[in-house]
Amino acid sequence: MGVMRPELIMKSVIPVIMAGIIGIYGLVVAMVLKGKVTASSDGYNLNKGFAHLAAGLTCGLCGLGAGYAIGIVGDAGVRGTAQQPRLFVGMILILIFSEVLGLYGMIVALILGTS
Numbered sequence: 001m002g003v004m005r006p007e008l009i010m011k012s013v014i015p016v017i018m019a020g021i022i023g024i025y026g027l028v029v030a031m032v033l034k035g036k037v038t039a040s041s042d043g044y045n046l047n048k049g050f051a052h053l054a055a056g057l058t059c060g061l062c063g064l065g066a067g068y069a070i071g072i073v074g075d076a077g078v079r080g081t082a083q084q085p086r087l088f089v090g091m092i093l094i095l096i097f098s099e100v101l102g103l104y105g106m107i108v109a110l111i112l113g114t115s
Contacts (some may be wrong), residue, residue, distance in 0.1 A: 005082055010080070011087070013075025015090065022063045025106040029059040033113050054110035062105020069098035072087050 033052050038044045077091030 008082060011088055012078045015020055015070055015078065015095060018095050019067055019070045019074070021099065021101040022067050025102050026059055026063055029106055029109045029113065030054060030056070032110060036113060051112050051115065055109040058112065059105045059109035062108075063102045066098055066100075066102035066105070069101065070095060 033055060036048075036052065073091065073094045077087065079092070080087040081091060
């Protein structure tokens, strides 16, 4: 596509960037949870441990679903945009809705991790 339509190269990178943002969500949650883990003598008990496990699983599984959706939409969207450039706006909207799945996972994980 880059040879036949070089003006669309930057538009084709957007799904890759949005997939990378999902990894940053996981990094943020990991740093928050790392700061909350203390020794058992400092009051860290089984309930807090399971809450942190649930927070990590929530962020990870939501990120997995969001990444899968972004991959499918990005592949079909870039191919469609190469043929009809007016499909670009629709692709971006669907990518945003897919990205929100990972964002919701991060929000729930932060709520679980800080409580």
